[in-house]
Amino acid sequence: MERHEIETFLALAEELHFARTAERLRVSPGRVSQTIKKLERRIGGPLFERSSRRVALTSVGQRFQDELNVGYALVQQAIHNATEATRNVTGPVRLAFSSPWCGALMFRAADQFRDRYPGCEVRIQEMSLADSFGPLTAGEVDLQLSEWPTDEPGIVNGPVLFTEPPALLTPRNHPLAQRDSVSLEDLAPYPLITFSGLSPGFYDRRYPHRTPSGAPIRHDPVAMTFHEILCYIGEGKGVTILSARAEQYHSRQELTYIPLSDAPPVEYGLLWHAGRDTAAVRAFVETISHLAKSDRGER
Amino acid sequence: MERHEIETFLALAEELHFARTAERLRVSPGRVSQTIKKLERRIGGPLFERSSRRVALTSVGQRFQDELNVGYALVQQAIHNATEATRNVTGPVRLAFSSPWCGALMFRAADQFRDRYPGCEVRIQEMSLADSFGPLTAGEVDLQLSEWPTDEPGIVNGPVLFTEPPALLTPRNHPLAQRDSVSLEDLAPYPLITFSGLSPGFYDRRYPHRTPSGAPIRHDPVAMTFHEILCYIGEGKGVTILSARAEQYHSRQELTYIPLSDAPPVEYGLLWHAGRDTAAVRAFVETISHLAKSDRGER
DNA sequence: ATGTCTTACGGAAGACGTAATAATA
């Protein structure tokens, strides 16, 4: 049963007059007659009892009207809701990423997103790890892709988009630098250079205070920026733990990246401010999540 | 939003795979793609998040699926119910009428009915007033159009289809025969010939036992058939009350019909046996009721 | 190289309007 048949039937069931029905539907009276006739053939019997001067519903038609009205109203409501929901996907979406490999994914997602939601303007900026949540909290940014998760109050931990294996970063002439792989157990003798500005939970997860066997690990010094860490290590002040992916973007003569076998993988996920997510932001979350799933090869 | 769009969307929302959706709907994959694309343009934004290797619902699409499923299921149920209801309109419909003017309406209605329900066989017979409910009670007849109402147990008083003014039937040489109109008050001096076989309530309604002022009216003799009444009156044995319409079918030299001003109109309606009405019978009731309304000029 | 979604194009089904016809008051 086609839409025009439903609408013609319901209109005629109300008007009980072919000409007025035709006028209401902006079609010719002949069309109403033929549409109803065809519908009645499909149903199998008359829905209207009619002469050239009178139109009335049969009992079958009466019940049909009642039931169809309910169902069709719900269908129209569904369409209306969907239309309204997409209408709200508009306005600028301000995005931030913490590291180049997050940025790469985000730029690809933004291309798809602009394609699908032409009404949306997308702006992307890099963020400083020294102030991971400042822009989000200040309302300067709507969504960020960065190290995950966080304990920051008011910040929502969205979906994880990808993970990277952990690595140990050492000076080139470090005792561990020749190894193919190291364990957390190997870290005990060396000071661990850490990064301030991370939320406490995330900090403890990334930088252990003891090796698996219980030996203490000294945290020293505490750097304020990522480049500061690179300098400290280059100077032989210690080692640090980070994503293996960093090697592709921050390799230097005097530094060596070594796979870290037993540290937890580094997770990168979406973060936004609780209650400040708009329809456009949610739509971008869907787009980038979908793209990341494709990258992971999941089905 | 067209039916094929709804069905394509719902199928794809379940399958999340264009090729399988196309196979299920017996269309080509290209068609599914174009249909969804067009639907998304109409809604205003993406309902699916897709690459060439992955299909997922957006949050808008998710909600749309939930709501559309409910409404569309109701629409389909309504169609199914209507189809089933008309499927039952089949088999023979056996009709009876009590007088020629009832028969005239019934034959016209039967023509319309046969036209609208080709699967139904219609048989019409005249009934005897002497045994008004025998055929109905015995199950030989499904529906009858006759004097209305009745008190007969088990018989349903259906809708009144038309009414006729009452008349007094007298011999040509009767004292009242020259009058243009008579009142019930005029009947007191003359024996009233009545008709047995009527249900008690109807009998009392048609044949008063007293005039409006309280004078008794003698009921004598009590006839067994309509022709018997005509003979009695022709012989000068008394007068009777009947429908003015009878004059068109039962006029004789020795009889005179006089309008009866203050008797209740004679009602003709449909009667059937309680619980034995089929879908086909109800459909015929609708057809003949509609035709009678047209005859009455109601709108 | 294969599986999957998308696009381009020609053919067919059917929705539509116009206008003539039939039925009713």
Place this chain on the structure above:
DNA sequence: TATTATTACGTCTTCCGTAAGACAT
């Protein structure tokens, strides 16, 4: 005669399949 529903027919939209293209694995 006026109003209304129905029927007939030509036009045009659009739905559809086929086949080639684009993209990802």
